[in-house]
Amino acid sequence: MAVLVTGGAGYIGSHMVCALVDRAEEVVVLDNLSTGFAWAVSPGAELIEGDIGDIDLVCRIAGEHNIDAVIHFAGSIVVPESVTDPLGYYLNNTVKSRALMEACVKSGIPHFIFSSTAAVYGNPKVIPVFESNEQAPISPYGSSKLMTEWMLRDAAAAHDGFDYVALRYFNVAGADPKGRTGQSTPQATHLIKVACQTALGQRDHMQVFGRDYDTPDGTCIRDYIHVSDLVVAHVDALAYLRGGGKSDVFNCGYGTGYSVLDVIGAVERAFGAPFKVIDAPRRAGDPPAIVAGAERVRSVLGWMPRHDDLNGIVQSALDWERHLERRNDAA
DSSP: OOOEHHHHHHHHHHHHHHHHHTOOOOEEEEOSSSSGGGGGSSSTTTEOOOOOHHHHHHHHHHHHHEEEEEEESSSSSOHHHHHHHHHIIIIIIIIIHHHHHHHHHHOOEEEEEEEEEGHHHHSSSSSSSOSOOOOOSSHHHHHHHHHHHHHHHHHHHSSSTTEEEEEEEEEEEEETSSOOOOOOTOOOOOOHHHHHHHTTTTSEEEEOOOSSSSTTTTOOOOEEEEHHHHHHHHHHHHHHHHHHOOEEEEEEEESSOOEEEHHHHHHHHHHOOOOOOOOOOOOOOOOOOOOOOOOOHHHOHHHHHHOOEEEEEEEEHHHHHHHHHHHHHHO
């Protein structure tokens, strides 16, 4: 049996591949390399360059490799960009996910783990937000992911032998503690990566998008989860489904919120000096605060996070940026 990881050359996907290879799983990666990097894929996995919307290709991979599970990361992830390019996001995140599901059903692949998002909650009325709370996305990104959750729910109800877990990520950050992979997209919009790049002089400055939110310091509050802990949640979800667990949805976060200014302070401490930060208007699609109610992922999947520390998350991200600098200088 093998696991198919879509988007396995990207940030979270490449960490997932490392974790599966470490566990002696047979791993096949399907990635179109539009934002991912072939070098980020563990040499213990097979990389196939292609599109998740290609049903024939996915069916062929399933038959050749005896795939029993798909872990689906491929898609577009930038909230403000989704506001300006909604059709692109519905294509990449919804239409192509539907094609991937069809290929799974046709091929008899029983297990599907989906990379969803806290953006499905929109601007929650209560913090922390739990899986049972209202889903009311305020961006096409969040809507595209919620629609995929709905398709999974309906497909699982219609097709015996097809089950799924959807993991709603909060803000993913950090890098592999062994230094094998990290967030490598140069113009990524993740706050911690942007702050680390600014500290290292790769960016002249960084922006704080709004200081007038109804939060203690006026900046947005988010729940940051280390990428290594997140991939362990996927490993736990895979074991849960293989063990006969029922289809379900889980939040993935720590239940602790940090503001934008908290994060900037943590990066300045890790780097040892301040850097240039300027104010900018609010961005479309950004809720003031969102923090996970994440008890169910622990109680049902048995997930046990090991990196629940903002300073540690920031340090691993800064170490990875320094590694990338050396790699690029040597190229």
